[in-house]
Amino acid sequence: MDDRKHTVDPEAMQAFGRQVDFGLTAKDYAHHRAGFPRAFFDCLSARGYAIRGQDALDLGTGTGTVARGLAGLGLQVTGLDPSLSLMQQAARLDREAGVEVIYREGRAEDTGAASASADLVTAGQCWHWFDRPAAAQETARVLRPGGRLIIAHFDWLPLPGNMVEATEALILRYNPEWAGAGGSGIYPAWTHDMAAAGFEDIETLSFDLEQPYSHVAWRGRVRASAGVAASLGKTETERFDADLAALLKARFPDDPLGVPHRIWLATGRRAT
Secondary structure, X not given: OOHHHOOOOHHHHHHXXXXXXXXXXXXXXXXXXXXXXXXHHHHHHHOOOOOOOOEEEEEOOOOOHHHHHXXXXXXXXXXXXXXXXXXXXXXXXXXXXXXXXXXXXXXOOEOOOOOOOEEEEEEEOOHXXXXXXXXXXXXXXXXXXXXXXXXXXXXXXXXXXXXXXXXHHHHHHHOOOOOOOOOOOOOOHHHHHHHHOOOEEEEEEEEEEEEEEOHHHHHHHHHOOOOOOOOOOHHHHHHHHHHHHHHHHXXXXXXXXXXXXXEEEEEEEOOO
């Protein structure tokens, strides 16, 4: 099956200016895009959000960064995504990490999972791509009474004069309609989605850290973003990459660089 037929929500694609297909950048996504760090999973474990032996469903799993981390905590995890090529990369990374995750093709709005079959549903770095009200209602259906939904982000932070700000400016030169610039890493609307779907005990938390990236890895990570290889053509992407390499060499010569990121999550429980 050609996974390029499986794309994100049309309204989300329109917000990013062009057709977005992360399957086109699966290798860069797997090799260069840093997944959620250990500190994120330590937080889930310490707060009792993720417990060994639970059944978990990871929506928009992509290359499996959240699914793999949950499996490492001892959960039984199924990853769901419309992109077969991303999940093929996920399975390869799972083997390297020595964990097992079941992957299925599907959409967050219609998972195909049985009602009340999961203790935990996660959505890492992807909730904005969904039909959010439909995904929240489907999640409530899939969760057991008292089960938990976690929506999480691990976002770079554009700060005055830093490499992220400069990188975003370059992306906008190539893709002026890209809507991903200037983010704060905080998404208050996601809590409304949970409340509207009947979730209870809703809370949020966030913390900042630096993620190390070499010049090569940062270029690959940026190519894997919605604003570049997932929406630009091959020639444009190559030109962009050359310009980014020159920018890093001229203005940010330290290698590796500590790139500021923010971990943010919102969580709530299905009513019992």
